[in-house]
Amino acid sequence: MLSWYYLKGIIMLAGIYLLPVLGLSLLTGFTGLFSFGHAGFMAIGGYTTAFMMMKLEVPFIPAILMGGLFAAFFSFIIGKLTLKLKGDYFCIATLGFGEAIRLLLDNIQYFGGARGWPGLPLKTTLITVIIIDIIAVILLRNIIRSRHGRNMIAVREEELASSIIGIDTFKYKMISLVISAFYAGVGGGLLGTYLGFLQPKIFSLTRSTELTIIVIFGGLGSLTGSVVGTILLIALPEILRSFANWRLVVYGVIVVFIMIARPEGLMGGKELSFDVLRNLFRKRVKEAKAEGGK
């Protein structure tokens, strides 16, 4: 019924998409900037990785890192141009950027144009994805729990007040954007070498929106929320296969219902860590003891 091969495919896909989601989680959930162009950064990462491996014969891991770095470099330029814009304008700028990248790739015949680029080496394995995911989560957690992360959260909460307590708001928005683009780029690189095929269509506006939906669904300002959200929302369409043609309708309905039931997202800005679990467990034990005492 459920073959391991099929299950593995879903896990890997979720693991790969987790990277851009984590990046976006930092940008949207912790810094308060909405982006609808992250598929663009994924595309840059994916195509750079493919280029490095196919044309320059760079090994897998360095090629993926180069993909991330190149995406980060692009985001730096975008940031320089648009991060001074307030609120919604930045969001619209990223939307334009994402689409521009896709259309550009559509027309670069060297990379296969709109037909796509087949025959990429299938280097992504389950173990690689899981290891990269774990490293990505730990690094992000470390950032968020440091003064740098707190500064980003301050920018999200109240930009004017942050600058008044000496936080360079532009710099922290930029750092957040660059890191999130790096994550998206690495995710794109992994996706290409998992599918063995790249096509500009994969990185459409729908993909960008999907990433943002996952972050909001998981809960803005929660890393665990982003992880849980990714697993659920990537796996959900597969679980719903029995609905056949109605699959995506049911998917939409479920997302809408969860957002109505929990507008703050699944985790609602809270983290699920070992400390929290331990405290919960202790509380239970205490309650049980109190019950017994009666």
Place this chain on the structure above:
Amino acid sequence: MNILQVNGLTKQFGGLTAVNDVTFDVERGSITGLIGPNGAGKTTIFNLVTGVYKVTGGKIVFDGKEIQNEEAFKIANMGITRTFQNIRLFKRLTVYENVLTACQYNANYSLFEAMVFGLVPKKIKRNSRFYREEKLLKEQAEELMEILGLQDRRNFIANNLPYGFQRRLEIARALALRPKLLLLDEPAAGMNPEETEKLTELIAFIRDKFDLSVLLIEHHMDLVMEICDKIVVLNFGCKLAEGTPKEIQQNPEVQKAYLGGGNNA
């Protein structure tokens, strides 16, 4: 010796001159009051001094350096910080997180160090700058909460705090920067006489404790007359008068424009 010199300061919004050629000083270690009717340009002056607005004309000299048109965060790092008339806290964070965030100024570890040392065994971590400075920041946050009496409410979400404590928290957050000059924008707004009395004591206390100068906007005349060493009166963007509380109270022009009742009393 003056910590702040404002010289011919002017700010225009389109055709409206909000602040017109205002000149005054804040003496080091003093408490200076900025009073005047609504719309006189008091908050605009705060916004100009802290770099929120760009200056149209004139000079602002802080501690011997010209700071007009510097960016807000740089001015903050030089040692000027403020509170807001309509409180601007990090609303969804706890009291502790609000203060801790503001303490960031006192740490220097890089993003890279944070990424590396965030989740490693304590034995390795202990010698890192990240660990030392984080510990220091947490101590400073505790100390500030202690001084301002926020310890009991440390885990309250800022938005859920009683009004008076929100004001206190905003002052605590400002003090985390170890400022040389603190600007308070209507700190007693919405407070009853008892709370105002407490606040008056608090302002005098932090001035001495943190060795800073204070410039404050306030409409509670009891508070202003009690603690200010000097008062500057504004009206329609221009300076109307300047002097000790006593001189201001007896100034007929100020009575006419703002304090009122002089002739009838």
